[in-house]
Amino acid sequence: GAGVSQSPRYKVAKRGQDVALRCDPISGHVSLFWYQQALGQGPEFLTYFQNEAQLDKSGLPSDRFFAERPEGSVSTLKIQRTQQEDSAVYLCASSLETGPSNQPQHFGDGTRLSIL
Amino acid sequence: LAKTTQPISMDSYEGQEVNITCSHNNIATNDYITWYQQFPSQGPRFIIQGYKTKVTNEVASLFIPADRKSSTLSLPRVSLSDTAVYYCLVGDIMNSGYSTLTFGKGTMLLVSP
Numbered sequence: 001g002a003g004v005s006q007s008p009r010y011k012v013a014k015r016g017q018d019v020a021l022r023c024d025p026i027s028g029h030v031s032l033f034w035y036q037q038a039l040g041q042g043p044e045f046l047t048y049f050q051n052e053a054q055l056d057k058s059g060l061p062s063d064r065f066f067a068e069r070p071e072g073s074v075s076t077l078k079i080q081r082t083q084q085e086d087s088a089v090y091l092c093a094s095s096l097e098t099g100p101s102n103q104p105q106h107f108g109d110g111t112r113l114s115i116l
Numbered sequence: 117l118a119k120t121t122q123p124i125s126m127d128s129y130e131g132q133e134v135n136i137t138c139s140h141n142n143i144a145t146n147d148y149i150t151w152y153q154q155f156p157s158q159g160p161r162f163i164i165q166g167y168k169t170k171v172t173n174e175v176a177s178l179f180i181p182a183d184r185k186s187s188t189l190s191l192p193r194v195s196l197s198d199t200a201v202y203y204c205l206v207g208d209i210m211n212s213g214y215s216t217l218t219f220g221k222g223t224m225l226l227v228s229p
Binding site for chain 1: 150157158159160161162165201203217218219220221222
C-alpha cells in the first residue's frame with residue numbers, strides 16, 4: 001500500500017513569508033508525528049496527533065509554528081513569518097496505534113524547506 | 117527521556133558483517149529498542165525492534181543483553197547499498213500513553229567495495 005506522502009518535496013521561501021507543509025499518513029494510522037531535521041543531525045520531535053487531537057506540541061520551537069489534523073487524517077504544518085533558522089527538512093511519520101513504544105513509525109521523505 | 121550513545125561513524129567493506137553497538141543506560145522497563153536506517157534525502161526507515169535477547173528478521177539481527185543497557189545491530193554481509201545513517205532509539209512513553217522517538221546523531225556507516 002501507499003506510504004506516508006509529503007508535499008511539496010522542496011520549498012523555497014523568502015524570510016517573512018508563511019509556508020504550509022502537507023502530510024498524508026498511511027490510511028487508518030491513528031498516530032501522526034512531525035519532526036524537524038537539521039543538516040547532519042537526527043530528526044527532532046515537534047508535535048504529535050492522536051487522530052484529530054494534538055496531544056503534544058512541546059517540540060514546536062516557537063508560536064510561529066502551528067500544526068493541525070482536522071479530520072484525523074491529513075495534517076498540515078504551518079510556519080508563519082519564516083526565518084532563516086527554520087531551514088531544515090520537515091518529516092512526517094505515522095503509526096497504526098498509540099500505546100507502548102513497540103509501534104514502528106513510518107516516515108515520509110520529508111519537505112526540504114529553504115528560507116532565503 | 118532515555119538517551120542513547122552510538123559511534124558517530126563506521127567503515128566496512130562489501131561482504132563483511134557489521135555490528136553497531138548502542139548504549140542506553142537509562143532504559144525504562146516498558147521501553148523497546150528500535151533501529152532505523154536513513155538514506156540521504158529520504159525519511160528514516162524502520163529496520164528492527166526488540167525488547168530483550170535476540171531478534172532476527174530478513175535484513176538484520178538485534179542482540180540485547182539481560183540488563184538491556186545496550187544493544188547491538190548486526191548487518192550480515194553488507195553491500196554498498198547499506199551505506200546509510202543508522203539510528204538507535206529507545207521509545208519514551210509519555211503521560212498520555214503514546215510513544216515518541218528521541219533520535220541522536222546516529223552512526224554513519226560507509227561500505228566500500
